[in-house]
Amino acid sequence: SDTVELKWTFWKPVALDGPVTLLVDGLEVAGAQRQTGAVSIQVSEDVRIRRLERKERFVLPVSVRDLKSFASLRERLADGAIGQAYRFFRQPFQLTLQLTRLEPVWSVDPEYRLVMETDSGDRVRVRLTAAMAISVHRGSLSEVPVVWKDRAGWQIVRPLLEAENGDDSEARIVLAAPRKQTFVLDFQAERTFATDKLVEIDLPRLTAPVVQPARLAVITPPNVDFQLEPAPDEHVRWVNDDLAAEGEGDGALATMPFARTQVFELGPRTTHVSGHLTVHPQRIEVGHVVAVRWNDGRLSVQQTLEYFIRHVPVTQLRLRVPDALRGAVSFSVDGGAADAVSAGEPAEGSGELLRLTFNSPKLGQLTVTVLFDWPLPADARRDEGFATDIPLVGVADGIVTETVCVVEQPGPFVVEMDEERFGGNRLGPLRWSRTGETTALPLRFVPGNPATDTFHVSLAMIESRFDWSRTVRQTAVFEMQGSASTLRLRLPADSTVHSVVWDGETLSDNRIKRRSDASGVQLVLALPQPSTAHGDNPPAVGGPPELRTHVLELRYLQRLPNRASLRFPLAGLTLEPPRFEQRIATTQVTWSIVLPPNRRLFSFADEWTPDFAWRRVGLFWYRLPVYGLGEVWQQLQPPQSTAGTGVSNRYTLVAWGRLPALRFQAVGDGLLVVLGAGASLLVALLLTRVTVFQHAVALLGLGTCVALLHLVFPQQIELLLQPAAAGLLLAILAVLVEHRLTNVPDFPSPPASALQGSGSPGPQAAWDVAMLPGATPSSQASAEAIPR
Numbered sequence: 001s002d003t004v005e006l007k008w009t010f011w012k013p014v015a016l017d018g019p020v021t022l023l024v025d026g027l028e029v030a031g032a033q034r035q036t037g038a039v040s041i042q043v044s045e046d047v048r049i050r051r052l053e054r055k056e057r058f059v060l061p062v063s064v065r066d067l068k069s070f071a072s073l074r075e076r077l078a079d080g081a082i083g084q085a086y087r088f089f090r091q092p093f094q095l096t097l098q099l100t101r102l103e104p105v106w107s108v109d110p111e112y113r114l115v116m117e118t119d120s121g122d123r124v125r126v127r128l129t130a131a132m133a134i135s136v137h138r139g140s141l142s143e144v145p146v147v148w149k150d151r152a153g154w155q156i157v158r159p160l161l162e163a164e165n166g167d168d169s170e171a172r173i174v175l176a177a178p179r180k181q182t183f184v185l186d187f188q189a190e191r192t193f194a195t196d197k198l199v200e201i202d203l204p205r206l207t208a209p210v211v212q213p214a215r216l217a218v219i220t221p222p223n224v225d226f227q228l229e230p231a232p233d234e235h236v237r238w239v240n241d242d243l244a245a246e247g248e249g250d251g252a253l254a255t256m257p258f259a260r261t262q263v264f265e266l267g268p269r270t271t272h273v274s275g276h277l278t279v280h281p282q283r284i285e286v287g288h289v290v291a292v293r294w295n296d297g298r299l300s301v302q303q304t305l306e307y308f309i310r311h312v313p314v315t316q317l318r319l320r321v322p323d324a325l326r327g328a329v330s331f332s333v334d335g336g337a338a339d340a341v342s343a344g345e346p347a348e349g350s351g352e353l354l355r356l357t358f359n360s361p362k363l364g365q366l367t368v369t370v371l372f373d374w375p376l377p378a379d380a381r382r383d384e385g386f387a388t389d390i391p392l393v394g395v396a397d398g399i400v401t402e403t404v405c406v407v408e409q410p411g412p413f414v415v416e417m418d419e420e421r422f423g424g425n426r427l428g429p430l431r432w433s434r435t436g437e438t439t440a441l442p443l444r445f446v447p448g449n450p451a452t453d454t455f456h457v458s459l460a461m462i463e464s465r466f467d468w469s470r471t472v473r474q475t476a477v478f479e480m481q482g483s484a485s486t487l488r489l490r491l492p493a494d495s496t497v498h499s500v501v502w503d504g505e506t507l508s509d510n511r512i513k514r515r516s517d518a519s520g521v522q523l524v525l526a527l528p529q530p531s532t533a534h535g536d537n538p539p540a541v542g543g544p545p546e547l548r549t550h551v552l553e554l555r556y557l558q559r560l561p562n563r564a565s566l567r568f569p570l571a572g573l574t575l576e577p578p579r580f581e582q583r584i585a586t587t588q589v590t591w592s593i594v595l596p597p598n599r600r601l602f603s604f605a606d607e608w609t610p611d612f613a614w615r616r617v618g619l620f621w622y623r624l625p626v627y628g629l630g631e632v633w634q635q636l637q638p639p640q641s642t643a644g645t646g647v648s649n650r651y652t653l654v655a656w657g658r659l660p661a662l663r664f665q666a667v668g669d670g671l672l673v674v675l676g677a678g679a680s681l682l683v684a685l686l687l688t689r690v691t692v693f694q695h696a697v698a699l700l701g702l703g704t705c706v707a708l709l710h711l712v713f714p715q716q717i718e719l720l721l722q723p724a725a726a727g728l729l730l731a732i733l734a735v736l737v738e739h740r741l742t743n744v745p746d747f748p749s750p751p752a753s754a755l756q757g758s759g760s761p762g763p764q765a766a767w768d769v770a771m772l773p774g775a776t777p778s779s780q781a782s783a784e785a786i787p788r
Contacts, residue, residue, distance in 0.1 A: 005072075016047065016101040028091040035091040038067055040076070043083035045180065046139050048100045051084075058093040061086050104139030107210035108132050112203055112266075113217045116224050116277070117256065122195045124224060124277055128154065131186040132206055140178035144185065146171050147271075150202035154189035193277055198229070200274045203266075214266040215239070216273065222258045222363060223282070223311035228275040235267025257313055258363045282312035284398030290441060292390065294411025295373070303370035303393055313361035317368065318343055320394035322351045322439070329372045329393060331356060338368075346396065353396055385413065387444040400437035406430060410445070418442035425657070426585040428456035429482045455482035457586040458549075460659060464575055465594040466666075468567060470560040476578050478552040484527060487552070491521040492576040494559035501553040502527055520576075554578055566599055569671040575662040589655045591662055592625075601651045602667040603715055607660050611652040614718070621722060625652045667719075676723025677730065684731030 008027070014020050029035060039059070041049055051061070064085045067073045076082050086095060111131045119125040134141070147170050173185070185206075193199045203214075218226050230236040240263040266273070287306040292299055307317070319340070321329060331338045333356060340354035356368065370393045380386035405422075407415045407430040417432045419425060421442045424434025459479040464472050474495075491497070497514065500507045505528060513524040564573045577589070590611065593601065601623070604610075612623045653662070683702065686693045710717040 014099060016099060018100075020099045021052065022097045022099055024095040024097060026088060026091045026093040032091075036087070036089050038062070038070055038073070039086040039088065039095060040064075040067055040073055040082045041084035041086075041097075042076070042081050046102055046104075046178075048102050049084065050098050050100075052096040052098050056094050056096065058090050059086050059088045059095050102139045104141045105137045105210075106139075106141055106208055107135050107137065107212060108206045108208040109135070109212040110203075110206070110214040111217075112214060113219065114201070114226075115219045115256075116226060117221060118224060118279055119192050122279065123192045124195055124279060125190060125192050126201070127157070128189045128191070128201075128203070129186065130188075130204055131184055133182065133184050134179070134206070134208070135182045136180050140180045142175055142178045144173040144175070145207045146173055146204055147207055148202065148204035151204070154191045157188040157190055159187055195277045195279045197276070198274055199226075199277045200272065203271045203273065205271045211268040213268060214270070216264045216266055218262045218264070219256075220260050220262075221256050222260065222313070223280045225278045225280065226262070226275050227278075228262075228264065228273060230270075230273065234270045234272065236270065236273070237265045239263040239265050257361045280311040282314075283310040284308070284314070285310075286395050286398045286400045288395075288400050288403040288437065290392065290403065290405045292405070292407045292415075292441070292443070293409040294413070295409075298376060299374040299388075299390065301372055301374055301390060301392075305368040305370070305395065307362075307366040307368065307398060309363050309366060313363040314358075314397070315361050316355050316357045317366075317398075318396035319354050319356070319368075319370075320346050320351055320396050321354055322391040322393070324391045325372055325393065326352065329370055332369045332371075333358070334367050335369075382412065383447055385444065385446045387442070390441040390443065392439060392441065394437060394439060401435070403434050403436065403438050405432045405441055407443075413445035413447055416444045416446060418444065426456075427587075428458070428585065431456075455480050455484055455487070455580075455584045457580075457584055457659075458588070460577070460586055460589045461592075462577055462589070463592045463594065464662075466566055466599075467596055470562070470565055472558045472560060472575070474554070474556050474558050476554040480550045480552060480584075481548065482550075483548060485529065487523075487525040487527060488580065489523045489525070489554075490519070490579050491523065491554075491556060492558055493518065493520045495521045496557045496559075497521070497523065498555040498557065499553075500525060500555075501551075503550050566596060566666055569668045570602065570665060571667075572665045573663070577659050577661065579659065586659050587656065589659050591653045591655075593651045593653070593662075593664070595649045595651070595666055597649070598669045599666045600649060600669065600672060600719060601715075602665040602672075602719065603713070604653060604662070604664040605660075608653040608655050608662065610715075611654045622649075623651060625650060672719065673723045673726070676720035677727030679720070680724040680727030681731050684728060684735075688731075688735060 014022070024039065026035075062085050064077065064082050066087070067077060067082065067085050073082065109132075111133070113129040113131075115127040115129070117125050117127075134144070203216075205211075218228070220226055228236060240261075264273075285308045287308075289304040289306070291302045291304070293302075319331075331340050331354075338356050340356050343353040343355040345351075346353050372393075374388070374390050377386050377388055380388075403424070404427070405417065410430060415430055417426070419432065422432060422434055423436075423438065424432050427433050457478050457480050461477045463475045465474075466472055493516075497512070500512055500523070502525070507525060507528075511526040511528075513526075515522045515524075558575075560573065564571060566573075575591075577591075591608070595601065610623075612625050614621050615624045616622075617624075687698065688694075692698075706717070
């Protein structure tokens with residue numbers, strides 16, 4: 001009564017190139033009284049198994065759950081490995097099955113990385129890294145088809161797998177073992193490209209049933225630019241920019257500091273990218289600021305070198321130290337102390353080269369500070385002053401764009417710069433600037449009050465109001481920096497001072513000394529000091545006296561000569577501004593002209609820049625101010641002129657660097673209309689009356705002449721355009737009226753004999769009487785006579 005379990009294992013190789021029929025026969029045990037059992041078919045991801053014949057004897061399909069009574073199948077049932085089940089009731093039985101290979105269903109999520117590095121000359125080495133994340137959703141994958149059209153142009157650094165049954169552009173990658181889950185195929189290749197032209201790159205592609213959008217990361221050093229330019233049929237979308245180069249999974253990025261990463265998303269069918277590849281050379285620009293301080297009998301000098309390093313990082317910088325400063329300078333980089341070592345002699349000039357070495361590459365902004373003390377000349381005396389040329393540490397790597405010298409603490413001296421030798425100009429009190437680099441500062445220290453001659457005018461605003469008389473109401477406002485006890489000014493001749501205001505306080509007559517002569521009116525102003533005029537809280541802004549801001553306001557009347565009256569249709573005028581007799585620099589001048597009605601600004605000198613623009617107000621265009629005159633001018637706006645002046649025309653002009661005279665011309669509206677409309681009407685008459693001008697060449701020549709005149713006289717031509725348009729309309733109207741009058745039909749009167757219907761035509765003329773449509777012979781009197 002014991003149970004004996006016998007196990008047999010049979011196998012049969014089957015080539016599944018197509019549908020295969022498999023016949024399963026039962027095993028008959030001789031002498032057995034009852035031979036029943038079950039047939040279980042295991043689930044396969046690669047093969048689909050189905051029963052062909054349904055009328056086979058002794059075999060019936062059953063549920064998989066019915067196999068639980070078989071102990072040997074319970075473990076497989078629990079794992080879900082059995083997909084089909086059958087029961088047989090006697091032997092021998094037959095079961096016909098059809099085996100069909102299932103095509104694998106898989107998808108690929110590609111990721112490409114292009115790492116670009118400068119190679120040599122004008123070429124760039126590009127390293128392509130492709131990582132293909134493959135996910136198998138059904139079946140098993142044993143080979144992967146690859147399409148890469150431009151494979152021959154690349155040098156494979158790390159291959160995928162050995163390819164077979166393919167050429168350079170299409171191949172199949174045979175996997176070592178069938179894969180059923182997610183895995184990654186990656187490889188690397190390199191190639192060099194020429195720069196400054198369009199670069200085309202073909203990417204490898206796996207021909208999967210499902211291809212996800214690819215991610216392309218372009219990693220470039222700071223001196224290489226790659227501007228992607230996709231074709232219209234290519235789907236390329238920018239995803240992110242300026243990603244950190246660290247953590248990108250490429251060991252070469254560790255040797256590429258300041259790398260830039262651009263990330264793009266490519267469409268499923270986009271495997272070609274193109275763009276312009278540009279390599280920028282290293283560029284180093286330096287801004288140089290020199291600060292000089294009086295320090296107890298010697299001069300302390302601080303040079304601040306603001307480096308702007310572009311495209312290629314640096315690990316060291318060289319400086320030129322003159323012989324007079326050997327061993328006397330100290331350096332710091334970005335606020336930290338730095339050691340400089342000798343780098344030999346400079347190629348040009350004397351001195352030595354010192355090298356500053358950095359622990360890490362530097363790109364962008366970098367500040368190098370140089371400190372040294374410069375002794376006074378041996379014959380220098382405080383009571384007589386002295387002159388000295390302070391040598392400076394030069395830049396060996398880079399180009400100095402600007403050098404600014406600032407005397408922060410002049411001590412008991414007035415400091416002057418030899419601007420001709422310095423090669424620059426004055427920016428303000430104790431401040432000078434020049435373009436490029438200088439090797440020394442030629443300074444002169446004159447004993448005296450440091451506050452003397454330290455004023456600097458940052459903004460000068462002048463308003464001139466004209467009326468029909470020859471008197472001009474002038475208002476001048478100066479924003480000044482510095483400190484002094486007196487100011488000396490000179491006003492134009494025939495000027496009458498109305499008021500002088502200093503920092504909001506009107507100066508009394510005992511503080512103003514006037515003296516008139518043929519050249520003008522001289523004013524000597526005794527300025528109130530902050531301690532006496534405003535107590536302990538002066539309104540002036542700033543810390544040190546030489547940096548405080550003050551406001552000076554002058555109101556005066558100026559009488560113009562007889563020939564400068566605005567009553568003339570075209571008047572030329574010249575206005576002289578208030579001038580400081582002291583050496584005071586001016587940064588910006590804004591001059592506003594207010595003309596009476598019916599007078600327009602016709603022209604002005606080239607040294608002035610217009611601060612107005614054409615704007616339409618109603619039907620006509622006017623020149624209106626653009627920026628205005630600022631908050632200080634609004635606070636000090638003079639009261640409006642007396643009644644009867646009407647609407648005025650304001651024009652604002654700007655000049656920089658100095659305070660020039662204002663020369664301009666004013667024109668009346670009548671003359672303006674005569675010039676513009678008359679010229680337009682004359683040209684129209686020539687084009688309509690003179691046959692020679694009735695040609696396209698004449699119109700072309702006319703347009704060329706107007707364009708050339710606008711280049712030479714832009715303000716005048718723009719001002720004449722509106723009256724010229726009016727003249728053109730009049731000419732068009734005249735042509736239309738003439739055309740209307742000249743086209744009225746003029747019919748001759750027939751002879752009386754023809755109207756009466758009697759007699760015969762005479763020998764002088766013959767007439768035919770034509771009957772109008774619908775007329776009768778009795779209505780011949782209304783007929784139209786037509787001469788022949």
